[in-house]
Amino acid sequence: xxxxxxxxxxxxxxxxxxxxxxxxxxxxxxxxxxxxxxxxxxxxxxxxxxxxxxxxxxxxxxxxxxxxxxxxxxxxxxxxxxxxxxxxxxxxxxxxxxxxxxxxxxxxxxxxxxxxxxxxxxxxxxxxxxxxxxxxxxxxxxxxxxxxxxxxxxxxxxxxxxxxxxxxxxxxxxxxxxxxxxxxxxxxxxxxxxxxxxxxxxxxxxxxxxxxxxxxxxxxxxxxxxxxxxxxxxxxxxxxxxxxxxxxxxxxxxxxxxxxxxxxxxxxxxxxxxxxxxxxxxxxxxxxxxxxxxxxxxxxxxxxxxxxxxxxxxxxxxxxxxxxxxxxxxxxxxxxxxxxxxxxxxxxxxxxxxxxxxxxxxxxxxxxxxxxxxxxxxxxxxxxxxxxxxxxxxxxxxxxxxxxxxxxxxxxxxxxxxxxxxxxxxxxxxxxxxxx
Amino acid sequence: xxxxxxxxxxxxxxxxxxxxxxxxxxxxxxxxxxxxxxxxxxxxxxxxxxxxxxxxxxxxxxxxxxxxxxxxxxxxxxxxxxxxxxxxxxxxxxxxxxxxxxxxxxxxxxxxxxxxxxxxxxxxxxxxxxxxxxxxxxxxxxxxxxxxxxxxxxxxxxxxxxxxxxxxxxxxxxxxxxxxxxxxxxxxxxxxxxxxxxxxxxxxxxxxxxxxxxxxxxxxxxxxxxxxxxxxxxxxxxxxxxxxxxxxxxxxxxxxxxxxxxxxxxxxxxxxxxxxxxxxxxxxxxxxxxxxxxxxxxxxxxxxxxxxxxxxxxxxxxxxxxxxxxxxxxxxxxxxxxxxxxxxxxxxxxxxxxxxxxxxxxxxxxxxxxxxxxxxxxxxxxxxxxxxxxxxxxxxxxxxxxxxxxxxxxxxxxxxxxxxxxxxxxxxxxxxxxxx
Numbered sequence: 058x059x060x061x062x063x064x065x066x067x068x069x070x071x072x073x074x075x076x077x078x079x080x081x082x083x084x085x086x087x088x089x090x091x092x093x094x095x096x097x098x099x100x101x102x103x104x105x106x107x108x109x110x111x112x113x114x115x116x117x118x119x120x121x122x123x124x125x126x127x128x129x130x131x132x133x134x135x136x137x138x139x140x141x142x143x144x145x146x147x148x149x150x151x152x153x154x155x156x157x158x159x160x161x162x163x164x165x166x167x168x169x170x171x172x173x174x175x176x177x178x179x180x181x182x183x184x185x186x187x188x189x190x191x192x193x194x195x196x197x198x199x200x201x202x203x204x205x206x207x208x209x210x211x212x213x214x215x216x217x218x219x220x221x222x223x224x225x226x227x228x229x230x231x232x233x234x235x236x237x238x239x240x241x242x243x244x245x246x247x248x249x250x251x252x253x254x255x256x257x258x259x260x261x262x263x264x265x266x267x268x269x270x271x272x273x274x275x276x277x278x279x280x281x282x283x284x285x286x287x288x289x290x291x292x293x294x295x296x297x298x299x300x301x302x303x304x305x306x307x308x309x310x311x312x313x314x315x316x317x318x319x320x321x322x323x324x325x326x327x328x329x330x331x332x333x334x335x336x337x338x339x340x341x342x343x344x345x346x347x348x349x350x351x352x353x354x355x356x357x358x359x360x361x362x363x364x365x366x367x368x369x370x371x372x373x374x375x376x377x378x379x380x381x382x383x384x385x386x387x388x389x390x391x392x393x394x395x396x397x398x399x400x401x402x403x404x405x406x407x408x409x410x411x412x413x414x415x416x417x418x419x420x421x422x423x424x425x426x427x428x429x430x431x432x433x434x435x436x437x438x439x440x441x442x443x444x445x446x447x448x449x450x451x452x453x454x455x456x457x458x459x460x461x462x463x464x465x466x467x468x469x470x471x472x473x474x475x476x477x478x479x480x481x482x483x484x485x486x487x488x489x490x491x492x493x
Numbered sequence: 494x495x496x497x498x499x500x501x502x503x504x505x506x507x508x509x510x511x512x513x514x515x516x517x518x519x520x521x522x523x524x525x526x527x528x529x530x531x532x533x534x535x536x537x538x539x540x541x542x543x544x545x546x547x548x549x550x551x552x553x554x555x556x557x558x559x560x561x562x563x564x565x566x567x568x569x570x571x572x573x574x575x576x577x578x579x580x581x582x583x584x585x586x587x588x589x590x591x592x593x594x595x596x597x598x599x600x601x602x603x604x605x606x607x608x609x610x611x612x613x614x615x616x617x618x619x620x621x622x623x624x625x626x627x628x629x630x631x632x633x634x635x636x637x638x639x640x641x642x643x644x645x646x647x648x649x650x651x652x653x654x655x656x657x658x659x660x661x662x663x664x665x666x667x668x669x670x671x672x673x674x675x676x677x678x679x680x681x682x683x684x685x686x687x688x689x690x691x692x693x694x695x696x697x698x699x700x701x702x703x704x705x706x707x708x709x710x711x712x713x714x715x716x717x718x719x720x721x722x723x724x725x726x727x728x729x730x731x732x733x734x735x736x737x738x739x740x741x742x743x744x745x746x747x748x749x750x751x752x753x754x755x756x757x758x759x760x761x762x763x764x765x766x767x768x769x770x771x772x773x774x775x776x777x778x779x780x781x782x783x784x785x786x787x788x789x790x791x792x793x794x795x796x797x798x799x800x801x802x803x804x805x806x807x808x809x810x811x812x813x814x815x816x817x818x819x820x821x822x823x824x825x826x827x828x829x830x831x832x833x834x835x836x837x838x839x840x841x842x843x844x845x846x847x848x849x850x851x852x853x854x855x856x857x858x859x860x861x862x863x864x865x866x867x868x869x870x871x872x873x874x875x876x877x878x879x880x881x882x883x884x885x886x887x888x889x890x891x892x893x894x895x896x897x898x899x900x901x902x903x904x905x906x907x908x909x910x911x912x913x914x915x916x917x918x919x920x921x922x923x924x925x926x927x928x929x
Contacts, residue, residue, distance in 0.1 A: 167603075170600065180863065324919070355917060356915070408890075412892050417895045421923050422895060422907050436725070438725065440624065440888075452879040454848055459863075464855075470585070470861065477586075477670055487855050490853055
C-alpha cells in the first residue's frame, strides 16, 4: 500500500462520489496475517501438556524464566503494591471511572419473566450469570487500565464469581496501572501469560488455571485467532478491530475541538480511522488545517499522521440530513453529533456503536468516565452487534410448564407437526400423555 | 469408535463415579471434519465471481441445471403453491405454532433507556433491529418447517425488514412444508442454494442476493465452517451441535413416558444424547426396559438405537438434590424435571438451555408449540449462551450527552486517565472544552 500524504476529501455533490465513498467503505485497514496453524498447534500443546506448555510458551515468547506453575499467578500482594505505586490523582480518576461504569452497567441487568397464557401454559425465562469469565489484557503499549475496568466491571455486575485476568509481562515488565485497575475492578485471579497459550489455558484449563466459560478482551492476531478457535468450548466477545470515529459537525463548531476529536482516535493505531462529515466546506478546510497543526505537537505524531493520511476522510454534504445514510453505511464504532439539534439526527440513524450528543461530548469521555462501555463494535459490525454489557456475561434459560389440561390444548398440534416431520418419537412423547 | 450395545449405567454411590461421569462429560460425539480450506476456497470464489460462482457450485453440489441468476430465487408463487399442497391439519398446527412463537418472543423485546445522573450526564442506550437477516435451512431429512418458524419469527418480531432464507434443493426436490413455513413466518426472499456458497452469498452479497447482516440456522460441517469464517463480516448465531435431553425423574413417573422423552431426542441423530438421572434404581431399570421395548417399534429405530447405546446414560443418585451439580456440569440443551416439586429443583440449577417443568411437559412441546425457541445451546454451551431470541436480531447503541457543566465535573478524570495511558490527543479533546 502506498502511504498517502493527506486524508481523502469527498464531496457528496461530485459525480464520482458514490465510487469514492464505496472505496472508503471497503478500504482494507488491516492486513490479515494467517496464524491459524501456529495457533492451533499452541492450543493442542496446552490441551495435551497443560501448565508445562503454558510455562514453556511464556518463557519463550515473553522471555521469562518461570520455573513452575506457582510462578504463573501474580499474587494479590503484587496487586496491592501496584495500587500503592500509582499516583493518587490517577487512582482517584480510576475510582471515579469504576464507580460510573458500575452505576451505568447496573441499569443493564435484564429481568427474568414468567406468565401463564390463555392456553394455561406457563412460560418464561430466567437470566443467570456465567460461573467464570476470562479477561485478556494485552501487554506493552496497548495495555490500558481503562480497558480492565470496561471488561471486568460488567462481569462483576452480572454476578460472575470468578473473573480471571491474563496479561503478558514481556521481559518481566509489569504495568502497575493495569494491576491497580484489576484490583479496583474486583478481578479475582491474575496470571502473567498472554498470546494463544493464555486463551487456550482459559478455555481448556490447566492444573493451575481452572477453565472459564467466556473470554473477552482485545489482543493481537494470535489472540484473535485463538479466540475464534476456542469459540464453542467457551463464549467469546467480538473480534475487535482498530478504532474509529465519525464526527458529524456543522459550521458552528470550533475547528480545534473537532480536530482534537478526530486525532483522539487517530493516535490509537496507524489503522485507526477518523472521518468528518460536515455541511460547511469552509469549516472542513479549517478542521483540516487544525488537524495538520495539532499533529505537529502530538507525542504520538507518527501513529496519528499515518492513520489520518491513510484512512482519514473529510466528506462535505449539501445538508446534515444527507449525512444520515452515509453514517448508516459506515456504521461507526463512535459517532459524534456536534450539531445544534443532535437528537433529531440521532433519531434517524440506525447503526452506530455509541453516539456522543452535542458539542460538549467528546468521544474520549466515553473511553474513560461517562460510564458506558468503551468496548464497541468496529469495522461496520455495529450493523449487527453491540458494545460489551452485562448481557455478555449472562445467559437465559427458557421455562415451560404444562399440566394435563394445557397439554391437551396444545399437544395435538405438536403431534401433528412431529408426524409431518417424520419424528415419531417426538410425537409419542406427547401423545402418551394425552387422553389420560 | 466401538459401537456400544447398551447405554452407560452410572451410580453416584460407586467409587469410580467421578471418573465415569467425567468420561461421559467429555465423550466426543462428533468427529471433527476439517473442511476449512475447501470452505475458504468456495467463499473466495463467491466473493470474486458472485452469482456465477453460486450457480456453478449449486449445479455441481446439488445436481441442478440453473441457467442464470433468475433461477436462484424461489418465487412467491411457489411458496403459495406449496402452502396449498400441505394438508390442512398440518397447516393449522403450523399456524398455532407460529402464533405461539410470536406471542412469546414479543415479550422478549428489550427496552431502550435514558437517564440523567447526579453529575448531569445524560446516559442511555437504544435498541434497534438489524436491517437484514439470513436464515440457513438444510436440505434433505434435516429440513424442519418448525425450524423455519423458530428462526424467522424472532427476526420478524425484532423488526427485521429483510428475512432471507436459503435452502438447497438437491436434485431439484423442494420441501413444500418448509416453503409453507417460510410463507407463514414472513420470510421475504427464498433462494434455492445451500452449503458454503449460500453462506458466502448471504455474507458478501452478489448481484442477485443483497448481503445480510446476520446469519442464523443449522447446517452441516461446511455450513458451520463457513459461518465461522464469515463471522465479523456478519453476525452469526451459535454453531449448533447434536441435540440433547437430560431427564431428572423420581420413581413416581410412568416409565413409558420417560422412555418416550429420552427417545424423542435420540431419534434425531446417532450423535444425539439422552440421559436419565433418577433417585430410584428400580425405576431406572423399568425405564431401560421401556426404552428397549419402544425402540423396537420406532421408524427411526437405527438412529435412536445408535444414539441411546453410544451416548445414552442412566445415572442413579442417592437423592434428587444430588442431581443438581451433575445437571450443572452437563449444562444440557433440554432439561426435564419430572418430579413432584420441579420449582424447588429448578431454582438450584444454573445451567440449562430450557427447563421443562413437571410430569406433563414433555420436551417435544418446546420443539413445536410451547412458544419458546427450540434453537438452544448444545454441547455444554448453556454455561455461557442462550437460546435464539429477538435479541439475536437486534443491537444496542450507547448514548452519552454532556453539557459544559457536566463535562467540567467528569472531564478532568478523563484527562488524568488519558495522561496515564499516554494518549495525549484523547486528553486534549476533553481539555480544550474545559474552562471555557
